Amino acid sequence: MSEWFHAQGNRQQGPLPAEQLIELFRSNEITLDTLVWRDGLPQWQPLRSVVDELGLIVPAMDAPATVPPAPPAAPQPPILPPEAPYSATASTALPPPRKGLSGCALTAIIGGVALVVVVPILAILAAIALPAYNDYTLKAKVSAAITALQPVKDQVQRFADNEGRCPGANDAGFPAAGDFAAQGLSAVHIGRFNNGHCGIEATLSVPGKTIDGDLLWQEYDRDSGRWECSGESDNKYLPTQCHG
CATH class of the missing domain: 3.30.1490 (Dna Ligase; domain 1)
Structure with a gap:
């Protein structure tokens, strides 16, 4: 018309x-x-x-x-x-x-104006947010794995205090090395470190991520009665108390 x-x-x-x-x-x-x-x-x-x-x-x-x-x-x-x-x-x-x-x-x-303005802004935000979110999720997995080790830490401390030595693989009552697969750990070992501390060595299991296979160490000093935490992963993935 x-x-x-x-x-x-x-x-x-x-x-x-x-x-x-x-x-x-x-x-x-x-x-x-x-x-x-x-x-x-x-x-x-x-x-x-x-x-x-x-x-x-x-x-x-x-x-x-x-x-x-x-x-x-x-x-x-x-x-x-x-x-x-x-x-x-x-x-x-x-x-x-x-x-x-x-x-x-x-x-x-x-x-058209919205595409020209909004799309680059969204790309910038995604470039910032996605790596930060990835770091956050990995740090959360490491924290969850350390939390899962708490019962074993209690066992190691009681054994060391009562027996006057560090527990080993042959001592009864401790979890098997593969019992922590559901908690993001592929292996957990107990024993004595070279510095004389008793403790735990755990291997992270996060397939496809940079921290997969990294080691976590929980060390108990019988003289001071204190625990120390450290690990192979970058500090940004470790809890503050585990920073080297």
Whole structure:
């Protein structure tokens, strides 16, 4: 359906559909002499010249004799295009009205701007957030593994305090080396370290990650009654008390 423009004073109005143009005529807001234009017309035309195209039904031109003639319409100020004034006649050529951007075009522009601005920001945030999240999850796995060793630490300390020596693989009552697979550890060994401390050596099991296979050490000093924690992994994955 074509969109129409009409002249009002020295300004153009529109675009608007044909039905709305017809309604303006029926409500006497425009007349048969009002200049109109649509895309495809070579120049502005009086409404009377396109009534057939619009399907507009107009009254007969010869009014009854008893009806006094209507007073002449007040002259309208000319519509002035940028180049020169014109007289409001059927043959006057007006420049085609400028059309604004359609809703689809505006949506496309806004969407393009959003892509240009938002996508790089999301990429930057992802580049920052994903490594940080990965470090956080690995640190959480190491902390969970250390927590799982707590019962064994208690056993080692009691044994060392009561027996006056470090427990070994042949001492009864301690978990087997493979009993901690569900806690992120592939092996757990108890015994005596070279520095004389008793303790635990555990191997992390985090398949596909940088810390997979790293060792954790929990050492008990019988003289001071204190435990020390250390490990092969980067400090960012170890709890603070295990930093070397």
